[in-house]
Amino acid sequence: MDWTYFFNEVVNNRDALLHGTAITFAVSLIAILTGTVLGIVIGIAVTYGNKPLRWPARLYIDIIRGTPVLVLVLATFYVSAAVGLNFNAFQAGALALTLFCASHVGEILRGALQSLSRGQIEAGRAIGLTFDGIFRYILFPQALRYALPTWITAAVEMVKASTLLSVIGVAELLLTTQQIISNNFLNMQFYLLAGVIYFLIDFAIEQVGRFIGRRLDQPTRRTV
């Protein structure tokens, strides 16, 4: 195996690889940020909403989670064009990942909120808080704390899922890798390289999640 050739090719293509990695970061970040905002709304709706709010939210979560992300990506890409939305591949892909992320976050938040005891709501009522107050000061901060480690794991899922955008032609890291391979035929080496880069990104996110999880497990204030 000619590793010098491989290393030369890496150097020659370093700009493309960096660009691809940047796109991967960008699309993952967009999906995580907008998906989280949307997901929080959905999570609250599905946990505390009245029927006309709860049902669409539940349906949304179940539909998105029941569909493979690849199908979601392809559907968003083709359907958005068919209905006249002029999304480019990047926009369609970011939208698909956002929808996916929102259903994830909604479900995580629901789990976290439901794990809190009803007694807390009652205790909040007993001191005269409205539901808004109870949610804002008691439930949400706790749920956030509880859900944070899982949320960070969801970020790993987003980075992994962003590879699927290569199928609709978004030149993120994987598609860039494939383009490089089509010129030099170094399949094994360049897929390995892509694997290493993805692993490093995901591993780093995972470690951050573990670290925060450990910090949250410890009591924040010590009694003297």
Added chain:
Amino acid sequence: MNYHFNFAPILEQWPLLLSGIGLGLLLALVSIAIGSVLGLVVAFASRAPSRWLRSLAFTWISILRNLPILVIVLFLFFGMPQLGLSLDKITSFVVALSLYASAYMAEVFRGGLLSVPQGLVEAGQAIGLTSLRIKRYIVLPIMFRNALPAFGNNFISLFKDTSLAATIAVPELTFYARKINSETFRVIEVWLVASLLYIVCCYAITLVLRAMEKRLVLEKA
């Protein structure tokens, strides 16, 4: 919007869609079977007395969990022939999905092992069972039952991941959906039908698994 729905061109292809689902389910089943066996070995290794074995297990889990499955699929199918290991696309995909599954199943089984109370192991010791028999008659049966819900979730995830086989032209549901998409241009209908079929399958799997859980999962004594 002036779009006239016409499902006929898609529904005409129902034998293809059905065979696509069948292949997807089969791929998921084979992969979770192999992945479970591997995962069980990894789970035991992760609790082995040997430090070397333990870190090997954790490295295995960490690497496979942090790689995108599509990269594993492409690496095995396009990269391995360079090392002289050419597998046909279905075998190659099953290997990829099994490896991926093994990391997740190892986590499931690890959790299951931790959920077996030490007191039951001691009860087994007290009646004179050797550690191998304690594993076989006490730890494993209880672990499998406790692991069942997580096992089910993983199976559904794997079934959805079989859609990636379309990228290496394995003729499962997503592959046919793309094919019908480009042949008929009934874009909205084809993706609606494909999503719906996946959702229905996932739901059906959930129902089957819930019924199994009801029978097998142990209530707290």
Added chain:
Amino acid sequence: MTPIVEVRDLHKRFGELEVLKGIDFTVAEGEVVSIIGASGSGKTTLLRCLNLLEEFHRGDVLIGGEAIGYHLRRGQRVRIGEREVARQRAMTGMVFQAFNLFPHMSALDNVTLGLTKVRGMPRPQAVELADHWLDRVGMLKRRDHRPSQLSGGQQQRVAIARAIAMSPKVMLFDEATSALDPERVGEVLETIRSLAQEGMTMVLVTHEMRFARDVSDKVVFMEDGRIAEQGPPQRLFLNPESPRLQAFLKTSSF
């Protein structure tokens, strides 16, 4: 006659902490011995050394004259192999505070598991023996129930049947009624009492002072990893010698 249980100069550490500091006592055939003492005095650890659920660091435990757990090789104490340990454990029957019934098996299978897999008994014979003992503890009618379908007292009676069906030389009870609801304690004590009356050799770690006084031939009072006083129940409960035991009995309810 050799005693069924003989403990000589038993020492046990958990890391730096010495929890047994030289224990000597014997249990003769048919004798019922109760070990009492405050929590943390080492009673449960002592009991768990008798069936090797705990390792010990010095001294000997002999069951039916056989030293268990260790043998000497060139003057060194060496832990015996796993199969030997398993065989020796089966010489004693253990009843746990938390019952520890196997949750995935029926009451009957809980009892037959050891008979078929350890004693190598054919299944029909094992079932017959298991039925006999389940009947003896009043649980035959519920032999096909899972532990989760039984009350705590019923589970503990099945656990007693599971241990005694193995025909151990001695039965060990580790606070067998401590995890039970108060109204369930009686049925389990009654079962233990009737086994005692039939001549079963027993060692009980218990907080039930009245029961210890009524069924025991000998009571052992432990204090800080040592035996502070031992003797017949009448003497220990009515005329305790050590101030420690006097204080302990004052705080215990009868």
